[in-house]
Amino acid sequence: MTSATAAWVGDGYDPECPTRVLLDRVGDKWTVLVIGVLADGPMRFTALRDRVGGVSGKVLTATLRALARDGLVTRTAYPTIPPRVDYELTDLGRSLQGPLDVIRDWSEQHIAAVIAHRDKFDDGASE
Amino acid sequence: MTSATAAWVGDGYDPECPTRVLLDRVGDKWTVLVIGVLADGPMRFTALRDRVGGVSGKVLTATLRALARDGLVTRTAYPTIPPRVDYELTDLGRSLQGPLDVIRDWSEQHIAAVIAHRDKFDDGASE
DNA sequence: CCCTTTAGTTACCTTGAGGTACCAGGGTAC
DNA sequence: GTACCCTGGTACCTCAAGGTAACTAAAGGG
Numbered sequence: 001m002t003s004a005t006a007a008w009v010g011d012g013y014d015p016e017c018p019t020r021v022l023l024d025r026v027g028d029k030w031t032v033l034v035i036g037v038l039a040d041g042p043m044r045f046t047a048l049r050d051r052v053g054g055v056s057g058k059v060l061t062a063t064l065r066a067l068a069r070d071g072l073v074t075r076t077a078y079p080t081i082p083p084r085v086d087y088e089l090t091d092l093g094r095s096l097q098g099p100l101d102v103i104r105d106w107s108e109q110h111i112a113a114v115i116a117h118r119d120k121f122d123d124g125a126s127e
Numbered sequence: 128m129t130s131a132t133a134a135w136v137g138d139g140y141d142p143e144c145p146t147r148v149l150l151d152r153v154g155d156k157w158t159v160l161v162i163g164v165l166a167d168g169p170m171r172f173t174a175l176r177d178r179v180g181g182v183s184g185k186v187l188t189a190t191l192r193a194l195a196r197d198g199l200v201t202r203t204a205y206p207t208i209p210p211r212v213d214y215e216l217t218d219l220g221r222s223l224q225g226p227l228d229v230i231r232d233w234s235e236q237h238i239a240a241v242i243a244h245r246d247k248f249d250d251g252a253s254e
Numbered sequence: 255c256c257c258t259t260t261a262g263t264t265a266c267c268t269t270g271a272g273g274t275a276c277c278a279g280g281g282t283a284c
Numbered sequence: 285g286t287a288c289c290c291t292g293g294t295a296c297c298t299c300a301a302g303g304t305a306a307c308t309a310a311a312g313g314g
Contacts, residue, residue, distance in 0.1 A: 013156055013157065013160060013179075013180070013181045013182070018231070018234035018235050018238035019159065019227075019230060019231045019234045019235075020159075021234065021238055021241065021242075022230060022233065022234040022238075023153065023154055023159060023230070024154075026150065026154070027150055027151075027153070027154020027155070028154070028301085028302095029140055029301090029302080030140065030302095032146065032147075032150060033140060044260090044261090045260075045261055045262080046259090046260065046261075049261095052140075053140070054140045055140070056302080056303055056304070056305095057261075057262065057263095058262085058263080058264090058302080058303080058304090059301085059302060059303075061261080061262060061263085062301090062302090068248065069244065069245050069248040069249070070241045070244055070245055071240060071241060071243070071244025071245075071248075072241075077261090080260095080311095081259095081260090081309085081310050081311045081312090082258095082259050082260040082261075082309090082310075082311075082312095083259095083260050083261050083262080083309090083310095084260075084261085085260085085261060085262090092237060092240055092241070092244075095233070095237065096233065098229070098233070099226075099229045099230050099232075099233045100146075102225070102226045102229045102230075103146060103149060103150070103226050103229075103230070104145070104146045105226075106149065106222070106223065106225070106226045107145035107146045107148065107149040108145050108146075110219060110222065111145040111148060111149075113198060113219055114148065114197045114198060114199075114219070116198070117196065117197055117198025117219075118196050118197055118198075121195065121196040121198075122196070155271080155272095156271085156272080157272095171291095171292095172291075172292055172293090173290095173291070173292080176292095182272095183272070183273055183274075184292075184293070184294090185272075185273075185274090185293075185294070185295095186271080186272055186273075188292075188293060188294085189271085189272085204292090208279075208280045208281065208290090208291090209279090209280075209281075209289090209290050209291040209292080210279095210290090210291050210292055210293090211291080211292090212291090212292065212293095
């Protein structure tokens, strides 16, 4: 094997492998969408929920907490009534946009081929 | 918002968004490991299972089938006894290694910061 | 007074990824 | 000839992520 692959293959699944840590965070349904929306600037909870569309409050809370825990967003709560909480990407969070752009570029270039294979595969399976 | 973010934010979660298709495939526990191992060349089922380490037969079967469905690997079954099935990365599969390398690079550069934030966050929460 | 608004939390349910255990089916050893 | 191994794959169960909805606190409007 090449040393490049060795770095992320290792001796099997390792929850502490750096690549795995990132994929575990970014692989879930909403994190990428939240980061994308926050790329436009700070936003409060309800605006974020409306903007992402389809996410439940519970899951958005969990997603934002995980992002804050990892230092990718900041959470700023103002003790006003009613409460107001602003979320904002950190520099670390913004630095993630490069890799995310690469993923997006690959997807947009190759998704047609993937879908084509998928359709062909499904046709063959149903015969 | 920038048009770049619009491309993958859209009006919320969309299972057909190209980026989502890729993340749904690559975000699971084993796919990246399997692609990493297959980068070394074709490999048969059992060798793959031993090489990845920790993956169950069922999950490896499902992972490989999903990869084959998407045209990222080929599955070649020889009707010998005992059976022999070879799996190999396609060109499309190999083209994924670039994005995966970017992910890996980001992870290795920033994982220390993420872990540090995580520890600080957890300390604060337990007080 | 009651209802609304905000940022959650909690209870409960559904779903599906992933793990365990087993199967088919032809070898081969005795 | 029968008992057991090898391979790739499958039935079945578990458990946790994610979804829905009800509830909270505290101020303000009608």
